Amino acid sequence: MPPGADGAEPAGAAALVGRVAAPGDEVLLLPPGGRVAIGSSGLRPSGGAIVATKSGVVRRTRGGQLWIEGRQKRYIPAEGDCVVGVVVDRMSEHFTVDIAGPFKAVLPMLSFENATKRNRPAIYEGDAVFARVAQAHPDMDPVLTCVDGQGRASNYGHLKGGHTFECSCAWARALLEQPPPAVVAALGAEVPFEMAVGLNGRVWIDAPSAALAVRAAGALRAAEEELGPGGDAGAFVKRALAGGGAGG
Amino acid sequence: MERGTLSNNNRDFIRQAIKEDVRIDGRQPYDHRKLSFQFSLDDSSATVQLGGTRVVAAVAAALEAPLAGGGREGSLRFNVELSPMASPAFEAGRTGEDAVELARVVERAVKQSGAVDLEALCVLPGRRVWALRVDVHVLDHCGNLVDAATLAALAALRAFRRPQVSVGQGDDSEEIVIHPPESREPQPLSMHHLPFPITFALFEAGNLVAMDPSLQEEAAAEGSLTLVLNPHGEVCAVQKADGVGIDRDQLMRCVRLAAARAGELAAALKAALASHEGARVAARVRRRGAGPEAAGAGGAEGGARHVVVLGDAGQADARLAAMLKEMEAAAAAFAAESPSSSGDSSSSGDSSGSSSSGSSGSSGSESDDDTSGQGHGAAGGKQQQAQQQQQPAAAPTGFIKPGKATLKSEDFARKATIASGGAGAKRPLQKPSPKGGKPSRPRGGDPAAAAPDNLAAIAAMIAGAAGGGGGSRRPSLAAAIKPKGGKKDKAARRA
Numbered sequence: 001m002p003p004g005a006d007g008a009e010p011a012g013a014a015a016l017v018g019r020v021a022a023p024g025d026e027v028l029l030l031p032p033g034g035r036v037a038i039g040s041s042g043l044r045p046s047g048g049a050i051v052a053t054k055s056g057v058v059r060r061t062r063g064g065q066l067w068i069e070g071r072q073k074r075y076i077p078a079e080g081d082c083v084v085g086v087v088v089d090r091m092s093e094h095f096t097v098d099i100a101g102p103f104k105a106v107l108p109m110l111s112f113e114n115a116t117k118r119n120r121p122a123i124y125e126g127d128a129v130f131a132r133v134a135q136a137h138p139d140m141d142p143v144l145t146c147v148d149g150q151g152r153a154s155n156y157g158h159l160k161g162g163h164t165f166e167c168s169c170a171w172a173r174a175l176l177e178q179p180p181p182a183v184v185a186a187l188g189a190e191v192p193f194e195m196a197v198g199l200n201g202r203v204w205i206d207a208p209s210a211a212l213a214v215r216a217a218g219a220l221r222a223a224e225e226e227l228g229p230g231g232d233a234g235a236f237v238k239r240a241l242a243g244g245g246a247g248g
Numbered sequence: 249m250e251r252g253t254l255s256n257n258n259r260d261f262i263r264q265a266i267k268e269d270v271r272i273d274g275r276q277p278y279d280h281r282k283l284s285f286q287f288s289l290d291d292s293s294a295t296v297q298l299g300g301t302r303v304v305a306a307v308a309a310a311l312e313a314p315l316a317g318g319g320r321e322g323s324l325r326f327n328v329e330l331s332p333m334a335s336p337a338f339e340a341g342r343t344g345e346d347a348v349e350l351a352r353v354v355e356r357a358v359k360q361s362g363a364v365d366l367e368a369l370c371v372l373p374g375r376r377v378w379a380l381r382v383d384v385h386v387l388d389h390c391g392n393l394v395d396a397a398t399l400a401a402l403a404a405l406r407a408f409r410r411p412q413v414s415v416g417q418g419d420d421s422e423e424i425v426i427h428p429p430e431s432r433e434p435q436p437l438s439m440h441h442l443p444f445p446i447t448f449a450l451f452e453a454g455n456l457v458a459m460d461p462s463l464q465e466e467a468a469a470e471g472s473l474t475l476v477l478n479p480h481g482e483v484c485a486v487q488k489a490d491g492v493g494i495d496r497d498q499l500m501r502c503v504r505l506a507a508a509r510a511g512e513l514a515a516a517l518k519a520a521l522a523s524h525e526g527a528r529v530a531a532r533v534r535r536r537g538a539g540p541e542a543a544g545a546g547g548a549e550g551g552a553r554h555v556v557v558l559g560d561a562g563q564a565d566a567r568l569a570a571m572l573k574e575m576e577a578a579a580a581a582f583a584a585e586s587p588s589s590s591g592d593s594s595s596s597g598d599s600s601g602s603s604s605s606g607s608s609g610s611s612g613s614e615s616d617d618d619t620s621g622q623g624h625g626a627a628g629g630k631q632q633q634a635q636q637q638q639q640p641a642a643a644p645t646g647f648i649k650p651g652k653a654t655l656k657s658e659d660f661a662r663k664a665t666i667a668s669g670g671a672g673a674k675r676p677l678q679k680p681s682p683k684g685g686k687p688s689r690p691r692g693g694d695p696a697a698a699a700p701d702n703l704a705a706i707a708a709m710i711a712g713a714a715g716g717g718g719g720s721r722r723p724s725l726a727a728a729i730k731p732k733g734g735k736k737d738k739a740a741r742r743a
Contacts, residue, residue, distance in 0.1 A: 086253045086254075086255040088253055098253050126253070126254075126255055126256035126259070127255065127256055127257070128255045128256070128257045128258075159257060160257075161257060161260070161261070162257055162261065163257065163258060163261040163272065164255060164257060164258055165272075204257070209268065210261060210264045210265035210267075210268050210270055211265070211268050211270040213261070213265075214265060214270050214271070214272055214273075214274060215274065217272075218273075218274050
């Protein structure tokens with residue numbers, strides 16, 4: 001068993017990080033003592049090991065959490081995710097929001113900064129919102145909120161103008177990495193734009209003109225497939241902004 | 249969301265972008281998405297991929313009686329299915345109004361524009377024509393279903409090959425022989441022209457148009473217009489349903505755009521068919537090379553497998569008599585050599601089977617069933633030692649059932665008796681049989697030869713019925729075979 005990269009890690013963990021795992025593959029042998037925390041990350045304990053339930057690449061966060069990164073487009077709500085949704089219905093006490101998951105989500109009307117019973121947010125059917133998943137149970141409607149833990153808006157809320165496009169959940173997660181991927185930085189150097197990435201595979205983008213927004217969206221969408229990690233992001237972005245997308 | 253609700257942001261954005269001559273997937277307003285055709289090797293279906301929209305159409309042909317009114321034209325029916333895998337908005341099993349409207353637009357474009365030569369589909373005027381059925385299935389909905397469905401139907405009709413038929417005059421009736429593809433090459437449909445659909449989405453109160461809209465553009469548009477043109481520049485159909493209106497100049501501009509696009513579509517379809525033709529020929533060569541035995545094993549008439557005999561009841565009577573004579577001969581051969589009885593009886597069974605299917609309408613087969621049923625009942629009463637190995641009541645065809653290899657001549661005779669059965673039993677022209685268990689006697693036949701006697705009896709009965717008068721042919725034939733309810737039997741019983 002090769003030694004783990006981190007001294008505190010059990011020995012087997014580093015063996016599979018960064019490698020592809022299929023459902024049923026053992027990712028980590030459980031140590032005789034200690035604690036392992038896993039969430040809805042595509043891993044589950046089975047017998048004496050942690051076993052993958054999805055196919056994808058095994059990744060480890062800085063904090064030591066293991067998760068499987070797959071290329072799925074279907075979104076399963078998880079607590080703490082930020083998502084871009086469309087309001088489908090405005091009820092008296094909450095909004096029904098479509099976040100492209102198995103169920104439509106509930107966004108309470110008071111979960112906005114400075115919202116009170118008399119001061120309700122001016123969000124109506126068809127509006128796009130950027131929210132955080134507060135509760136996500138596999139069998140129930142997820143609950144969203146547009147305030148962070150301290151009650152501040154912190155970029156959540158109604159998205160005005162702009163354009164929303166689809167991408168895979170894995171690419172959305174990559175777009176949110178710190179530091180951001182090369183294509184985002186290159187795009188920012190060419191076009192002033194604003195972007196809200198939802199982990200449900202929806203990205204909202206706004207730019208000074210509609211043509212620029214369309215081309216920027218096309219560049220971001222195409223970069224998932226066409227721009228590898230070693231590719232020239234600057235040239236790619238220039239090409240995309242000049243030529244425009246191919247149809248369909 | 250692209251597949252779910254369209255947000256206000258996206259709707260406003262799409263409209264704003266159109267004003268700036270940009271579409272959300274980067275196309276220009278008059279650009280279309282990538283189009284590809286794919287054909288199946290069995291000449292029956294075509295798949296069209298238009299951007300993300302994917303539609304498959306399949307053509308099936310059958311010989312049927314023509315629709316009322318002339319009877320010199322084939323028929324062409326369209327059916328559109330919106331599969332739930334295409335869009336979350338489609339539900340399984342329910343034919344919503346969208347599917348019906350789509351079917352009507354496709355029919356208007358292809359059938360009512362006179363694209364398919366329906367008169368060439370007539371085989372026997374007034375009697376038999378080819379009835380074509382086109383089934384269109386939508387597999388993926390990413391916008392512009394009208395174009396994709398119509399193109400799929402058109403491509404399928406162009407790729408379709410129908411079997412060759414020959415109409416012959418056999419004896420006194422007409423035969424249509426459908427030749428299998430191995431013996432004669434199937435023919436393409438004859439088409440007068442090719443109508444191509446071009447759909448526009450309307451924005452800005454009709455002032456701006458976008459050709460070949462995607463799913464979100466369709467949702468954000470204020471109206472839509474479909475033009476169907478052929479490459480000669482003729483407008484075959486126009487579909488301008490609900491939504492915002494369009495003014496005259498804008499409409500003519502759309503027609504000019506559509507005319508250019510129709511030329512491109514025609515070239516694309518032609519190229520796709522040409523490359524498919526190469527694959528078809530290669531597949532055919534492989535099939536032929538694989539087994540000339542397989543091709544030649546089809547039987548008589550060079551592999552023709554389907555014979556439809558058309559004629560009225562009198563002709564059917566004559567044919568039945570002829571076939572019964574064949575059966576007689578076969579039975580004689582069988583009596584001569586009983587070990588090979590199974591072959592004879594099955595061939596007799598086949599010939600009687602085809603005769604029963606050939607006799608006019610359903611009365612022939614009905615009477616066969618009744619005969620079998622009646623025979624069964626009568627024989628059960630008559631024959632105490634009845635060992636019914638094969639129940640005639642279950643057999644849908646023929647007088648003689650395929651028997652086991654050890655069938656003896658007596659068993660064979662008994663079955664023939666059962667089949668001809670009650671009719672023979674109650675037939676008063678027969679003298680009562682001296683032997684127990686043999687209810688019928690031939691008129692002038694040899695009492696010793698049991699098997700041919702009964703067949704001769706049947707033949708004589710049929711001839712008598714055919715020669716008899718009163719009423720139409722059809723009931724008299726049925727009456728002759730049915731033991732009760734027949735005029736002749738009643739009269740004879742009274743006599």
